Amino acid sequence: MSLKSFPFLASLSAAAAGTIAKLAQEAIANDGRFTLALSGGHTPRTLYEILARDYRTKIDWQYVHLFWGDERYVPHDDPASNYRMVKESLLGGISIPPNNIHPVPILSNPSDSSDTYSKEIQSLFKNDIPIFDLILLGLGDDGHAASIFPATPITKTHEGIVIVTESPVPPQIRISLTMNVLDNARNVFFLVSGKEKTEILKAVLAEEGNPDSKYPAARVQPHGKLVWFVAV
Numbered sequence: 001m002s003l004k005s006f007p008f009l010a011s012l013s014a015a016a017a018g019t020i021a022k023l024a025q026e027a028i029a030n031d032g033r034f035t036l037a038l039s040g041g042h043t044p045r046t047l048y049e050i051l052a053r054d055y056r057t058k059i060d061w062q063y064v065h066l067f068w069g070d071e072r073y074v075p076h077d078d079p080a081s082n083y084r085m086v087k088e089s090l091l092g093g094i095s096i097p098p099n100n101i102h103p104v105p106i107l108s109n110p111s112d113s114s115d116t117y118s119k120e121i122q123s124l125f126k127n128d129i130p131i132f133d134l135i136l137l138g139l140g141d142d143g144h145a146a147s148i149f150p151a152t153p154i155t156k157t158h159e160g161i162v163i164v165t166e167s168p169v170p171p172q173i174r175i176s177l178t179m180n181v182l183d184n185a186r187n188v189f190f191l192v193s194g195k196e197k198t199e200i201l202k203a204v205l206a207e208e209g210n211p212d213s214k215y216p217a218a219r220v221q222p223h224g225k226l227v228w229f230v231a232v
């Protein structure tokens with residue numbers, strides 16, 4: 001695990017964007033594509049805006065496949081939707097084939113959304129448990145990662161590749177990649193910003209790699225590289 005500390009969210013985001021561009025270039029050269037699972041919430045918006053503004057031509061977006069690490073079970077045009085946040089901050093600024101954008105489908109019930117998303121992911125990866133080139137994660141105030149919360153049973157977080165979870169804060173119903181997928185990634189970046197995250201970051205890092213930690217973010221142990229980008 002490595003930790004990169006920055007004075008501001010802007011410098012954190014600029015550094016993450018440059019690293020993502022390098023990973024994309026390598027993956028596209030080696031495998032012909034770059035598979036990226038995006039995080040939601042507020043922190044990554046600056047990164048997405050930088051990718052749309054400064055990496056429009058520096059990343060070969062036609063070979064990039066975008067997924068969501070987790071989603072709120074709300075319509076895609078809802079202000080709380082992670083898809084809407086990415087559409088506003090990133091998708092409008094890059095030329096990426098529509099078929100390369102894989103949002104969590106919001107269907108008539110959460111388990112249909114989860115199953116359908118799981119099937120779409122599996123159709124794009126050879127392995128039973130997909131190996132993403134990069135998964136972006138944020139750190140929740142309670143130590144959650146993606147939409148895996150402290151109250152989410154650990155056994156459940158290892159069921160298949162996509163699960164329905166309940167958030168302690170609205171929107172309550174979430175769809176999330178499982179710990180199986182997070183741990184199978186070639187690279188996982190946590191993006192953490194804001195003074196209010198100082199204590200939870202300290203607590204999570206103190207338990208980093210502990211499979212029994214009550215903090216899901218501390219349990220994320222990718223087979224590949226784990227990098228914390230931090231501005232607290």
Ligand code: 6PG
Nearest residue numbers: 040041042043138139140145146
């Ligand atoms: C979500 C996110 C969630 C987020 C953390 C941090 O859907 O809310 O995926 O896991 O990354 O809660 O959120 P902030 O960046 O808003 O602090």
